[in-house]
Amino acid sequence: MDGSALPVNADAAPNNLEPFWMPFTWNRRFKQEPLLLASAKGMYYTSVEGEQILDGTAGLWCCNAGHRREPIVRAVQETVEHLDFAPTFQLGHPLPFELANRLSAMVPGDYDHVAFCNSGSEAVDSALKIALAYHRVRGDAARTRLIGRERGYHGVGFGGISVGGIVKNRMFFGPLLNGVDHIRSTHDLERNAYSRGQPEHGVEFADELERLVALHDPSTIAAVIVEPVAGSTGVLIPPKGYLERLRAICDKYGILLIFDEVITGFGRLGSAFGTEHFGVQPDLITCAKGLTNGVIPMGAVICRKGIYEAFTDWADETGQTIELFHGYTYSGHPVAAAAGLATLALYQEEQLFQRAADLAPYWEQAVHGLKGTRHVIDLRNIGLIAGIELESRPGKVGARGYEAFRKAFEAGALIRVTGDIIALSPPLIIEKAEIDRLFQTVRDVLQALD
Known part of the structure; x- marks a missing residue:
């Protein structure tokens, strides 16, 4: 110490x-x-x-x-000595490409592309925009509605607080995004108090999504976003079978499922991500925090196979069309990417x-x-x-x-x-x-x- x-x-x-x-x-x-x-x-x-x-x-x-781990500190120091910043608009540098390769390989299943940003809040807003744009480029532009969950926390961007369900985070900022609804929280103290691991009761809470599908019509719903484990609202653990049922309902109606893994990613549950722990594959995964061990701000959206391809199929074959009009000045920042690479290596080594x-x-x-x-x-x-x-x-x-x-x-x-x-x-x-x-x-x- x-x-x-x-x-x-x-x-x-x-x-x-x-x-x-x-x-x-x-x-x-x-x-x-x-x-x-x-x-x-x-x-x-x-x-x-x-x-x-x-x-x-x-x-x-x-x-x-843990704090101030020497391999991460050294990677940051060495990188900033050689490359303090490089843009990633129509230009690049090697580090985010390597980090995207390693990050997508960590997730079991067919995840093949990563979009970088600077925080969990930005990762959520990015994922919501990708979901909306995905349906549009596929010719399904009526899908504009987003579904979150009561007591959900998805950062503090306007998209994140719109799909989030924590009252104080929402109440001061006006009507927020249009076309957003929420399924109910899974918190059930009366039936599940003192549960060890996943609670036995509450799989039926996922059926709230069926009610909203019937209310709004499935052809209008773009995506559902949930935390596998809701952390910031007080550690709400999904009942057994709940995430599986959400996945099944989304598949039934062609709705994208987004897991916000800003907290559950990078070993917190004893696996690389919550998708691995629970055996449920979402279409998009948001992450941040443990991606760089908190050393340099960085976030990411990990995309399942088919998401990126929908944009490239839509774009002009001459290669002169930007596939997704979204990104940040610091997307794939070299120092952050170096911290991420060193962090992932340390997780594996130890x-x-x-x-x-x-x-x-x-x-x-x-x-x-x-x-x-x-x-x-x-x-x-x-x-x-x-x-x-x-x-x-x-x-x-x-x-x-x-x-x-x-x-x-x-x-x-x-x-x-x-x-x-x-x-x-x-x-x-x-x-x-x-x-x-x-x-x-x-x-x-x-x-x-x-």
């Missing part, structure tokens, strides 16, 4: 914190009592006060290989996906060891993910969760909370003793909370 200080030009004094409008943060409260990180190494952050903080969240679901699968039973026991702890009303787990649902204080939803977050940090552990649900998702390099420490800290914090 490394407690090195902030760079010399960085000032940790609280009176210098005001200009930064922080994302998804209670800014006034934070700036009164800031929690600031100075460095990170392996499983640990170090605060500006020099305290070591066990990372129970892989940063923000992204540092799957067999981190298999390591997560091997640790999952021990993790499950630790999660459910919290049953009976004060304020806990549900526990759920899959892979190296845990959801700990707390009873809310009357009229103060989220207050207990936020206090738990602050007190856990003070006790030396970083957890994530959404409302009154604690979400845990540590780096895949975590040791059993660190799992024990993480859950003991959570237990102590909850027992001391009002």
Whole structure:
């Protein structure tokens, strides 16, 4: 563990914190009592006060290989010394081509093309646009409707919040995209509380898609987007058979199925992606976060065979037609691509996906060891993910969760909370003793909370 200080030009004094409008943060409260990180190494952050903080969240679901891993750092440094930026509009450089090859090969099934972007939010918006354009170039332009899911999180682009289903993410921004509807959430505390892995009850929730198909007519629906495991809304795990049924309904009506794997990708479930873990193949996969281990921002859309070909079949055979009018200045950025290549190599070299699968039973026991702890009303787990649902204080939803977050940090552990649900998702390099420490800290914090 490394407690090195902030760079010399960085000032940790609280009176210098005001200009930064922080994302998804209670800014006034934070700036009164800031929690600031100075460095990170392996499983640990170090605060500006020099305290070591066990990372129970892989940063923000992204540092799957742990922090400041030398092969990734070296790849970034070496690349930026030779090529800081290169455009990918009618031009290119080798790195994103190699990364696309390796990334598509990681996904079981017939996935053959990758479009790069800069974040999970951009990956979602890209996937939605690809889905809409796919139907149009095939002569099926009436398919313009998108279906999301209640309590789904798909980033903060207008497309993502339109198909997303978290109220506070949507309520401030007007009518959003037209032609969007939502199937219901799979959360069913009454029947599925304290499930281990996939819940037994709830496959019928997928039939909500049949109702929307009948309401809107299948010829108008372009795509359905879901997270295989809904993470940011509080770790909602799909009931047994649910994803399979969604796939079957989409196949029945010619609807594209999109898996948002920004969280479930890159070993979080003990497999490369959720599609492998659940044995269900979507048409498009969005990913980010663990793609570069969080070192450099990058996202991607992985396309099943036939998607890309629909555009090339449509385009002018002279090669003078741009197949898809979409992309970003930084799509396939050289430094990000180098970080991605080094990250994928590290996952393979250290067999981190298999390591997560091997640790999952021990993790499950630790999660459910919290049953009976004060304020806990549900526990759920899959892979190296845990959801700990707390009873809310009357009229103060989220207050207990936020206090738990602050007190856990003070006790030396970083957890994530959404409302009154604690979400845990540590780096895949975590040791059993660190799992024990993480859950003991959570237990102590909850027992001391009002």
